[in-house]
Amino acid sequence: MTVKDTNDRGAVLDIRRLTVDFDTPTGTVKAVRGVDISVSKGETVAIVGESGSGKSQTMMAAMGLLAENGRTKGEVLYRGDDILGLPAKRLNRIRGAKITMIFQEPMTSLDPLYTIERQLCEPMVEHGGYSWSAAKKRALELLQLVQIPSPEGKLKGYPHELSGGQRQRVMIAMSLANDPDVLIADEPTTALDVTTQARILELLADLQKRLGMAVVFITHDLGIVRQIADRVYVMKDGEVVEEGEAESLLTSPKHPYTKMLLDAEPEGRKDAVPDNRPIVLEGQKLSVAFDIGGGFLKAPQVLKAVDDVTLTVREGQTLGIVGESGSGKSTLGRALLQLLPHQGRVRFSGHDISNAGKREMRPLRREMQLVFQDPFGSLSPRMTVGQIVTEGLLVHEPGLSAKERDKRACKVLEEVSLDPVMRNRYPHEFSGGQRQRIAIARTMVLKPKLVVLDEPTSALDRTIQKQIVELLRKLQADHGLTYLFISHDLAVVRALADQVMVMQHGRIVEAGETEAIFEHPVKDYTRELIAAAWQNLEPISGN
CATH class of the missing domain: 3.40.50.300 (P-loop containing nucleotide triphosphate hydrolases)
Structure with missing residues (x-):
């Protein structure tokens, strides 16, 4: 399927000239710069790029889910109607119903205080017009659809009682509750082992074939793209640098950045x-x-x-x-x-x-320090990066002055390849890979x-993984870790x-x-x- 063919057919979701800016204490961050992306019924489009390339923020903007300091311009056409900037009440008739999203971190996205059944039922009652009794019946059908074993028992359970793969299946079930036209999957297999990852990809492919929905798959893993995608958009620094059919783009990439991703x-x-x-x-x-x-x-x-x-x-x-x-x-x-x-x-x-x-x-x-798997869940959203990195020093080195703590924060942020100027920002303003670097910095500042x-x-793309591996090797060699x-x-x-x-x-x-x-x-x-x-x-x- 060529790009021209897709345009001729008419896109279910058509993003045009989209820009996303974030206002921060240190100035404006231009996260997305004039992006055009389209996806047609029954098609799988992959958006790939390194952490911070703007791929997730593009789709978050399309869904109206940007943080309060985010600003966006352009058009997001759903079946020809521009939904960008719609009031929340009108937008809610579409998102969660016709356009749904599977988020990268299921343990963060699922509420630990509510049962799986309640979390599946609420969007059906809120967006789909279901009664609670009908929603409960549909919830069981959805868990069966996504092939969760013993679904009746899982409905009464809580997120922490499920494995990572099962939690991701619950997120998929939730996204399918109202028979969407477009499913946006944001790194849905990132934290899964190779065998579970294969099962989730097979499940998504099967569901798409049976339900005929369009899928936008956001990932940094080009091996996954090779398995699932019809077309690919490659993003760098908030821009699309290459696009085309998956097979030709992955076998004969034209842009140096795409070649670098494939070689990483x-x-x-x-x-x-x-x-x-x-x-x-x-x-x-x-x-x-x-x-x-x-x-x-x-x-x-x-x-x-x-x-x-x-x-x-x-x-x-x-x-x-x-x-x-x-x-x-x-x-x-x-x-x-x-x-x-x-x-x-x-x-x-x-x-x-x-x-x-x-x-x-x-x-x-x-x-004895621990770096967690889920950086977003382990970083307080109400603290700046500087406060997060130096929090342990308040406990273990209470004699340090605020100036000395700030100096230590700057030094360790440089060690994990983050600009110390960023210490005044909050976790939601960073990509997944950057947040993991912050988590590592918080650990390393204590010199364990x-x-x-x-x-x-x-949660990191291959190019960043290489850098983190080199960083960990250097820290180990320098400090005998x-x-x-x-x-x-x-x-x-x-x-x-x-x-x-x-x-x-x-x-x-x-x-x-x-x-x-x-x-x-x-x-x-x-x-x-x-x-x-x-x-x-x-x-x-x-x-």
Whole structure:
């Protein structure tokens, strides 16, 4: 399908000469500069580019979801009618009903205080004219449609009780509730492991084929684009620099920026740490169990999230922990940091902290830091970047003056390749990749010994991933840092870790030196993970 063909058919959604500006304390930020994008019925259009390229802000503007300091001009035509700047009451008849959006971070988008059923039903009642009883029936149908197991039970559950892949399926179900014409998917597979990612993409392709909707897929992952897209728009610095049919653009790109995106991949290998380096972290026979279900006259069930795990990490070493969603990777990391109750022993820098209380752990907290998977959820929207980065200093170095804290903030922001001038802005004014850099800066300002990095690059495009990998290597070399690197991105793990531990169902299925694991995996599960990550991606049937 050519661009001309699409225009001849008439676009369901047609964005013309769109600009988006943000007013900030340091001046106007031009996020989108005269963008034209169109999508027709039954078509999948991908918008690709690095973090901060303007791809998400383009579609947020189209949906009328910009932050208060955002200004926009141009036209957003839905079936020929300009909806840009419509009053909220009129716009709500379209967004959430005819044009819907799956957001990048489902755990942030879903309300932790309400059941899945209520969150599915509310947009149907609000936008679709459903009664509550009809909405509840439709909610069950939607969970069945997106292939969530045991949907009746999941309706009564809460977001934290679902896996990452299941939460994303709930977001997809919510977006389909009112039979939309256009589905905008903003990095919907970013935080998912390779096998779950493949299932979500197959689900979206199947739903599009069955429902005939147009899909706008925002991503930094060109491997995904190769699988799903009919046409592609490449954005850089708020502008479209190249567009065309997916197959021709990905095989014969014309713009240097598109070529650079296609070539980007984390590089290099980490040098092994000598066996005589001191042990920083040691876990012995660690287990973490959760009571699930249960109730009146019903015995609770026990889920072993971590089951008899033993590990050792030396000074300057990076231990990569990989596995699918629900394998226990993140739970293990939190248990090692004494953030979850567990059985077994944990030693940090030679001290047994297995039964340490809050008072005993407090002086160690600055030395044992955690970078979360979801930067937007972990950064306070009411604090400036400078306040966020220096918040820990107020606790751990209370003697510092405001001027000294500000100086430290400027220095660490430069270390993570952010302009210190940005410290007066708020998190919503940054891209996903920039927000993760802020989260890393907040950790590094305390000069820790051990950093647990929980999917720190999952929201980043490949070019930024390369920079973050180099940054983490430099910080490690300069300060002798020890990393526990939790990730489903095997390319990044291979570039950064010198030891790898593979987890499945809470247990270690294989462990060893990075190159040995990747080149000569012993277990079938490890081979399947590596094959899913390395395979040449083929288009999904139905497109």
